Amino acid sequence: MxxxxxxxxxxSRAVRILAVFGPDERALRVSDIAARTGLxxxxxxxxxxxxxxxxLLGREDDRRVRVGxxxxxxxxxxxxxxxxxxAAMPFLEDLHAVVGHHAQLGVRDGTDVLFVERLSAPGAVVNYTRIAGRLPLHASSSGLVLLAHAPHELQERVLAAPLARFTPHTICTPSRLRRTLADVRRTGHASCPGFIHEQALGVAVPITDGTRAVVAAVSVIVPNDPTDDQATRAVVPALRAAARGISRTLSR
Amino acid sequence: MxxxxxxxxxxSRAVRILAVFGPDERALRVSDIAARTGLxxxxxxxxxxxxxxxxLLGREDDRRVRVGxxxxxxxxxxxxxxxxxxAAMPFLEDLHAVVGHHAQLGVRDGTDVLFVERLSAPGAVVNYTRIAGRLPLHASSSGLVLLAHAPHELQERVLAAPLARFTPHTICTPSRLRRTLADVRRTGHASCPGFIHEQALGVAVPITDGTRAVVAAVSVIVPNDPTDDQATRAVVPALRAAARGISRTLSR
DNA sequence: ACCCGATTCTCATTCATCGAGAGGGATTCA
DNA sequence: TGAATCCCTCTCGATGAATGAGAATCGGGT
Known part of the structure; x- marks a missing residue:
């Protein structure tokens, strides 16, 4: 026929097949794949x-396939x-040991931050971030750092788009986002209390390469205590130390 | 035309394009890709x-492309x-802290072991293993563990193929490999002094899932001292502890 | 500014790919 | 245990997505 x-x-079809797999659905049958992709x-x-x-894919025993x-x-x-x-791993491990909870490494991809590493501890505060997971740039500390140092055109594109809200604290107006980006550039870090989850405070700083371009962000997620206004200040030195070490390693 | x-x-062509990139050549021009692939x-x-x-690919500024x-x-x-x-990361970190040098996690893919994680320390002994790198099953401690617990058909296939030699100590005869596999099954670990590099001793144990199938191997690389015949014995308990923890986590 | 290599674009051609339908196997249910 | 249903694979005629040749354009080096 x-x-x-x-x-x-x-x-394009093959990429769409790969895209149907995710952390919550790691194995699917052929008929599921056909249904999800329209093929x-x-x-x-x-x-x-x-x-x-x-x-690219691997077969499981029960007719399902998974990523290969x-x-x-x-x-x-x-x-x-x-x-x-x-390059980041030794410094991320040090940061994690010092701060506890979660330490993360993210890069920009389009208008999202993609997390390439996350170290977590038992009993750590809730964290929706996953390795190979994404969050919008405007809604996370890593994202704000990456956006603050992104080309002007990208900043305008994010500012022009709807700003998704995760909690009542998430930035969702362009004017507030502009002010926040200016603060991030001025202070050198981003602090996001309750942006993604009420109980989590995210703090991030930029990582630069040999040309001083911002290529990634390193961040920690710690408990968000609204009565503790020194929590951000407490973790920034350790974040900066980690970022300096990573940048140094990247510059070799 | x-x-x-x-x-x-x-x-197949797209996969061959992706295959030309490696840790030593992370960015290539289109003409390089055409030359390497014959396209x-x-x-x-x-x-x-x-x-x-x-x-799937990303463009660099200088006409080269890299993996996306x-x-x-x-x-x-x-x-x-x-x-x-x-699942393995907390136990691998503990193992690494105890043993130092390198701690690794490998899975079987065809007749190779593919390393999905490697923790290393500054000043660690030489190690040719790379994350997302491969070694033949017969030539590495992780590989021997995975092969010893593989289907009989795969063992016969490896035994029938030429056994690549890396150093004078590498296993390169089928009879020696059979004996070694029997030893690995009997003792529950593989020890490879100088198989890949004269100065490195690799020791590995199996990781099982909930059905007791061997799904991975955890290993350490420590200095190979021919006068110290207790080095393997010294690291096996920590390897077994790590493997038990990982297996327990995988069985949930 | 010129040259040359690298890359992209255009287009006629065609074969790799498609979907319909048949057939077989696996799973579910009574 | 057998029937019904669902899932998956295979075959094949049709065809458009993909190819390679050659021209055009672009970028880097001198």
């Missing part, structure tokens, strides 16, 4: 079979995220 | 442009390697 003209490439089941079956053969180990390898071994993470 | 019938799919430069240019658009952050995200967020790594 004649193929249907959609103008969509095979590559014909015969097409989905054939593409899945080829992706399995290439290592080879894909992780191809994506990681030459990835800027891995080299950044390797 | 008419396309040339090679029988090769677009997906026509117009085809390489077009595929690269599309992969950039999809986030979105690819890392798709590969990681639902990856069994990431969930294994997250």
């Amino acid at each position: 004649a193929r249907v003209a959609t103008g969509e490439s095979v590559l 014909h089941v015969a097409t989905a079956s054939r593409l899945v079979a080829e992706m399995v053969q290439l290592g 180990v080879r894909l992780w390898e191809l994506a990681s071994r030459a990835s800027p995220t891995l080299s950044l993470r390797e | 008419a396309r040339v019938a090679t029988g090769e799919s677009v997906l 026509h430069v117009a085809t390489a240019s077009r595929l690269v442009a599309e992969m950039v658009q999809l986030g 952050v979105r690819l890392w995200e798709l590969a990681s967020r639902a990856s069994p390697t990431l969930s294994l790594r997250e």
Whole structure:
């Protein structure tokens, strides 16, 4: 039977297949994939079979498929995220030991911050961040740091878009976001009490490379105590020390 | 002009493009990619442009392209390697603190061990292992553990293939490999003095999931001192403790 | 400013890919 | 245990997404 003209490439279809997997759905059947992507089941079956053969997907025993180990390898071994993470790791571990709770490393991707590393402790405060997870730039401390030092065009684009609200404390007006970005540039850090979760305070500072360009943010998530107005001030020195160490390593 | 019938799919070509990037070559030009893959430069240019658009690749400022952050995200967020790594991380950190040098986490992929995590210390003994790097099963302590507990068919396949030699100590005969695998199953650990590098001793134990299947190996690399025949015995208890903790976490 | 290599664009051609439908296997339910 | 249903794969005719040749454009070096 004649193929249907959609103008969509095979590559685009394969990426959409990969995109249906997530931390909450790590294995899916072919019929699920077809349903989620809108692909014909015969097409989905054939593409899945080829992706399995290439290592992009792997088959489980119960007819479901999952993301393949080879894909992780191809994506990681030459990835800027891995080299950044390797440079950052010793400093992130130190930061984590000092501050406890969560220590995180994020990079900008489009209008989001993507977390490439997160160290957590048992009993740490609630944290919605996941490794390989995203948050909008305006709503997280890492995101605000990355946005404050982003090209002007990107800042305008974020300011022009709807600003999603997670809690009553999340920034959701352009004017407040402009003021916050100016503060971040002036003080060199971002502090976000209750932006994503009422009980969590996020604090982040920028990481620069050898050309002083901001390439990532390092942050911690600690308990948000509205009666403690010194909590941010307490963690900033350790964040800055970690950031300096990471930047130094990146500059070699 | 008419396309040339090679029988090769677009997906296969895209994977071959991704495969040319490695830890030693993280950014390449389109003409390099065409040369390495044998693709026509117009085809390489077009595929690269599309992969950039999809986030599988990213453009650098100097006409070179690198692996894209979105690819890392798709590969990681639902990856069994990431969930294994997250389960293992606290125990790996403890192991690393106790043993020093290197602590590693590996999974089997085909006839190789793929390292999904590696913690290293400043001044640690030489280690050729890289995160997202591979070693043949027969030549590394992690690999021997994974092979010893692999399906019989895979063991026969490895035994039938040429066994690559890295140092004079590397296992390179089938009979010696059979004996070693039997020892690994009997003792519950693998010890590899000087297999990959003369000065490095690798020791590994298996990690099981809830069904007692061996799903990964945890290992350490410490200095290889031929006059110290107790080095392996010294690290095995800490390795076993880490493996038990990881297995327990995986079984929830 | 010029040259050259690298890259992209255009376009005729075609084969890799598609979807419909059939067939077989797996799962579920009575 | 058998029937019904669902899931998945395979085949094949149709075709448009993809290719490669050559021209055009761009970027870097001198």
